Amino acid sequence: MSTKRGVGRPKKAAHSETDAESPPSYPVFRCGMKDCMAELHNLSFLQTHCLKIHIPYSLTCQWEGCDDQTPRPAAAMWRHTREKHIKPIAWQLGDGPAAPSSGELPSIQTTLEDLLGSRA
Numbered sequence: 751m752s753t754k755r756g757v758g759r760p761k762k763a764a765h766s767e768t769d770a771e772s773p774p775s776y777p778v779f780r781c782g783m784k785d786c787m788a789e790l791h792n793l794s795f796l797q798t799h800c801l802k803i804h805i806p807y808s809l810t811c812q813w814e815g816c817d818d819q820t821p822r823p824a825a826a827m828w829r830h831t832r833e834k835h836i837k838p839i840a841w842q843l844g845d846g847p848a849a850p851s852s853g854e855l856p857s858i859q860t861t862l863e864d865l866l867g868s869r870a
Contacts, residue, residue: 801825 779796781788783804790796805823813835822830 776791779790779793781790781796781799781804783800786804788799788803790799801823805825807821807823809822809824809827810819811827811830811834813831816834818830818834820830
């Protein structure tokens with residue numbers, strides 16, 4: 751006697767661990783600073799981490815005659831220097847004569863944009 755299966759749904763297969771859905775894979779933005787093990791989930795968090803953790807807050811203004819000795823990170827120190835010291839000179843003396851560009855050196859604007867990540 752042969753055993754024939756009847757018409758209908760096939761038997762359900764037992765669930766195996768290989769059937770489980772894999773969790774999505776995301777890139778890891780690892781901090782490359784020496785001895786830092788931080789792994790962030792996007793570029794913005796990596797940049798913020800670097801500025802808050804690795805850029806020293808111990809920079810103080812060295813401009814002659816400046817009484818403001820508030821410790822600042824590099825970007826904030828540049829803003830202080832530009833606003834309190836460089837802009838007054840610009841108002842007093844203007845831009846000065848233009849020097850011919852060698853084409854090899856980046857402009858101060860490009861350098862500041864690289865440092866600060868935005869228009870200076």
